[in-house]
Amino acid sequence: MAILSTPSTGIVKAFRMDNCVAVPMADIPLCHEDDFRRCVMQCHEDGARLVALFMPEPSELMAVLSADESGELAVVRAKIGNSFSSLTAELPSAQAFEREIQEAHGVRPEGHPWPKPLRRHADLEEPASPESAHSFFAVQGSGIHEVAVGPVHAGVIEPGHFRFQCAGETVLHLEIQLGYQHRGVEAALRNAAPGSRISVAESIAGDTSIGHGLAHTGAMEALAGVEPPLRAQALIGIALELERLSNHVGDLGALCNDVAFLPGAAWLGRIRGDFLNSLLDLSGNRLGRGFLCPGGIRFDPDDTCRKSILKKLNAADKDLQHVLDVVFRAPTVVSRFEQTGKLSRALADTLGLVGPAARACGCDRDVRRDHPSGIFRFAQIPVTVNDAGDVMARAFTRAVETRRSMRFLREQLELLPPGPIAVTMPALLPDHFVVSLTEGWRGEIVHMAMTDSRGALVFYKVVDPSFHNWLGLAMAMRGQLISDFPLCNKSFNLSYAGHDL
Amino acid sequence: MTNVLLERLRQGNRTSRFPRKAPDFPPSYRGRPLLFPSRCTSGCRGCEEVCPTRAVHAEPLRLDLGACLFCGRCEEACPAEAIVFSPDHRLSVSKREDLMLSAEKEFSLAGALDAKMKSLLGRSLKLRQVSAGGCNACEVEVAVLGIVVYDLGRFGIQYVASPRHADGILITGPVTKNMVHALRETYAAVPPPKLVIAVGACALSGGLFANTGETLAGVPDDIRVDLFIPGCPPHPFTLLDGYLRLLGKIDQKMDKRFRDAVSSSPASR
Numbered sequence: 001m002a003i004l005s006t007p008s009t010g011i012v013k014a015f016r017m018d019n020c021v022a023v024p025m026a027d028i029p030l031c032h033e034d035d036f037r038r039c040v041m042q043c044h045e046d047g048a049r050l051v052a053l054f055m056p057e058p059s060e061l062m063a064v065l066s067a068d069e070s071g072e073l074a075v076v077r078a079k080i081g082n083s084f085s086s087l088t089a090e091l092p093s094a095q096a097f098e099r100e101i102q103e104a105h106g107v108r109p110e111g112h113p114w115p116k117p118l119r120r121h122a123d124l125e126e127p128a129s130p131e132s133a134h135s136f137f138a139v140q141g142s143g144i145h146e147v148a149v150g151p152v153h154a155g156v157i158e159p160g161h162f163r164f165q166c167a168g169e170t171v172l173h174l175e176i177q178l179g180y181q182h183r184g185v186e187a188a189l190r191n192a193a194p195g196s197r198i199s200v201a202e203s204i205a206g207d208t209s210i211g212h213g214l215a216h217t218g219a220m221e222a223l224a225g226v227e228p229p230l231r232a233q234a235l236i237g238i239a240l241e242l243e244r245l246s247n248h249v250g251d252l253g254a255l256c257n258d259v260a261f262l263p264g265a266a267w268l269g270r271i272r273g274d275f276l277n278s279l280l281d282l283s284g285n286r287l288g289r290g291f292l293c294p295g296g297i298r299f300d301p302d303d304t305c306r307k308s309i310l311k312k313l314n315a316a317d318k319d320l321q322h323v324l325d326v327v328f329r330a331p332t333v334v335s336r337f338e339q340t341g342k343l344s345r346a347l348a349d350t351l352g353l354v355g356p357a358a359r360a361c362g363c364d365r366d367v368r369r370d371h372p373s374g375i376f377r378f379a380q381i382p383v384t385v386n387d388a389g390d391v392m393a394r395a396f397t398r399a400v401e402t403r404r405s406m407r408f409l410r411e412q413l414e415l416l417p418p419g420p421i422a423v424t425m426p427a428l429l430p431d432h433f434v435v436s437l438t439e440g441w442r443g444e445i446v447h448m449a450m451t452d453s454r455g456a457l458v459f460y461k462v463v464d465p466s467f468h469n470w471l472g473l474a475m476a477m478r479g480q481l482i483s484d485f486p487l488c489n490k491s492f493n494l495s496y497a498g499h500d501l
Numbered sequence: 502m503t504n505v506l507l508e509r510l511r512q513g514n515r516t517s518r519f520p521r522k523a524p525d526f527p528p529s530y531r532g533r534p535l536l537f538p539s540r541c542t543s544g545c546r547g548c549e550e551v552c553p554t555r556a557v558h559a560e561p562l563r564l565d566l567g568a569c570l571f572c573g574r575c576e577e578a579c580p581a582e583a584i585v586f587s588p589d590h591r592l593s594v595s596k597r598e599d600l601m602l603s604a605e606k607e608f609s610l611a612g613a614l615d616a617k618m619k620s621l622l623g624r625s626l627k628l629r630q631v632s633a634g635g636c637n638a639c640e641v642e643v644a645v646l647g648i649v650v651y652d653l654g655r656f657g658i659q660y661v662a663s664p665r666h667a668d669g670i671l672i673t674g675p676v677t678k679n680m681v682h683a684l685r686e687t688y689a690a691v692p693p694p695k696l697v698i699a700v701g702a703c704a705l706s707g708g709l710f711a712n713t714g715e716t717l718a719g720v721p722d723d724i725r726v727d728l729f730i731p732g733c734p735p736h737p738f739t740l741l742d743g744y745l746r747l748l749g750k751i752d753q754k755m756d757k758r759f760r761d762a763v764s765s766s767p768a769s770r
Contacts, residue, residue, distance in 0.1 A: 119679070151683045263509060267512055280530060495637060497635065
């Protein structure tokens with residue numbers, strides 16, 4: 001309960017919340033900006049991690065922090081004017097959030113070291129002048145050269161711009177400029193009919209349809225004061241782990257491809273399909289779209305479907321173990337993966353990394369254990385932590401996670417509880433606020449929502465794990481050979497659409 | 502090295518026999534929706550009300566496949582089975598208006614390119630993919646055609662790194678304002694004559710993001726589309742079927758086999 005104790009330097013306490021439990025907005029104390037800063041920093045010193053920083057209403061700043069060890073969420077909110085004093089210098093994990101606030105609300109984070117637009121709303125047709133807000137950080141000196149890549153990349157991949165400052169083959173600095181995928185997701189979520197919001201949530205990051213869908217339904221159910229029946233909870237957990245398996249296996253295949261170990265790439269690419277096709281069995285869509293709805297799920301698998309998925313999983317598991325055994329023994333793989341793109345635990349903590357990228361640096365955090373909701377309150381999956389922080393650690397973390405998810409899937413599919421699959425959704429509680437966390441395959445997904453006095457949704461905020469992790473990739477590239485960028489990039493495999501919203 | 506070869510033997514040949522054999526779909530799969538307006542209860546607008554992209558129009562019953570997410574909510578909401586999702590994976594068309602489904606009009610699948618274009622392409626088709634606000638759902642399904650199961654290369658089709666090497670571009674996403682410039686530049690960089698394939702509800706109509714003010718609600722008019730492939734995202738076999746139709750590689754015998762598979766599928770309701 002460390003984070004809830006009175007901070008030694010002030011009198012303001014953080015308000016305690018739990019994952020997927022709505023609280024009346026009025027219960028969250030509104031403090032002065034100076035106290036806000038003191039309180040956030042105190043929570044951070046006590047070991048809490050910044051989950052989100054945003055403006056729920058004009059002239060109001062709110063921070064959500066997570067004390068992973070005690071499984072608590074802390075919320076601090078303050079009244080602010082046209083600017084506020086930036087936290088970034090002391091709390092670097094706030095950097096992207098503050099840039100987002102400046103861009104979306106015109107509220108200045110005073111003292112931010114790099115207050116550049118995050119999603120580049122400005123007209124792209126205008127060439128960026130060196131003085132403009134869009135200019136890139138540049139390294140000066142003889143022999144220094146710059147490499148610009150994107151937004152259209154070489155592969156079938158989303159757009160983003162990468163600007164490398166190099167000395168010969170060595171990358172001194174990488175700046176990643178995103179925003180090309182900005183579609184207005186949060187506005188679309190607020191404005192959609194209540195029944196259609198889930199479709200928007202499923203499209204935040206297409207490869208994480210279940211993860212974002214679940215973060216959304218979790219928020220809506222909490223605001224309505226209901227929870228899905230046990231059978232639905234189990235099936236939602238199954239869908240979430242199938243999504244994790246398909247992406248982890250796909251990533252391992254793509255990593256093999258990037259070091260030209262083509263047999264591994266071919267086999268793993270094929271095995272990934274078994275998990276996607278299991279989601280197809282469950283939901284009628286290979287990415288699991290249409291499976292979730294607020295209150296539960298839409299399709300109840302019969303016994304034939306359940307058995308068909310189990311059969312697919314058993315076959316895929318066997319193939320996967322054989323292939324991983326070959327992959328992690330191949331000298332060509334090991335020599336390229338090891339010591340490439342290394343990040344220290346300290347840096348990962350400073351940047352606030354989440355998901356497998358953080359766990360591969362030794363950060364012991366996983367929403368499924370730290371803030372469990374749904375089936376994960378009853379069935380635990382051990383958290384995979386590795387401490388090397390290189391491409392090998394990120395690959396190996398995924399490999400171990402696939403094993404553990406597979407065990408969970410077998411257990412759940414063999415003992416699927418009977419009963420209904422959804423509850424009716426009542427109206428949302430008025431003037432309530434909720435934080436909904438889900439451990440997607442990339443890491444912590446956060447959806448936050450607030451209702452007005454009539455119970456209508458007035459605020460909706462999404463934080464994709466990529467929002468934290470893109471800077472991790474940039475830092476992992478420092479001192480690396482530029483030719484290792486594709487490999488490092490794939491070892492993070494971050495979402496552009498999830499970041500850009 | 503030996504273990505790699507042994508594993509290669511163990512893994513065997515996993516390439517599907519498509520298009521010579523129709524693909525298998527589980528009963529849950531939602532392919533092309535069929536409309537039966539005669540079953541409609543007058544005044545009921547259930548299907549229209551639940552559609553997340555307003556793709557359905559109740560009276561007269563119409564469905565814009567270009568905006569359809571294939572979520573099945575209209576089918577679920579209909580008390581009279583006037584909309585039924587069939588297991589037919591064939592969805593690609595050559596003209597945007599062919600995606601406006603109605604009971605009176607036969608669904609008209611995409612035709613092959615003209616003889617001149619086909620002879621220019623020879624036995625190869627190189628595509629440059631551009632994601633313009635796509636959420637990475639269409640992108641992953643477009644990319645997955647490269648794996649051994651679909652093995653795009655056996656049809657002479659390949660995704661290439663540069664528009665200069667491409668015969669055309671394949672567009673996904675609702676075309677965000679932030680990407681339209683890069684999309685037009687990429688299109689301009691493809692040497693003519695060039696093909697354009699638009700994939701997914703977003704590229705075809707803006708999908709869920711048509712009215713956010715941040716997108717152009719799909720591929721803009723100055724980029725002429727030759728092949729429209731609907732879905733959210735389309736199944737890989739839907740994509741492959743579309744590419745092969747464009748190249749004239751789906752013959753009547755194959756098409757008949759697909760039709761027979763649809764009518765005998767457990768998913769046919």
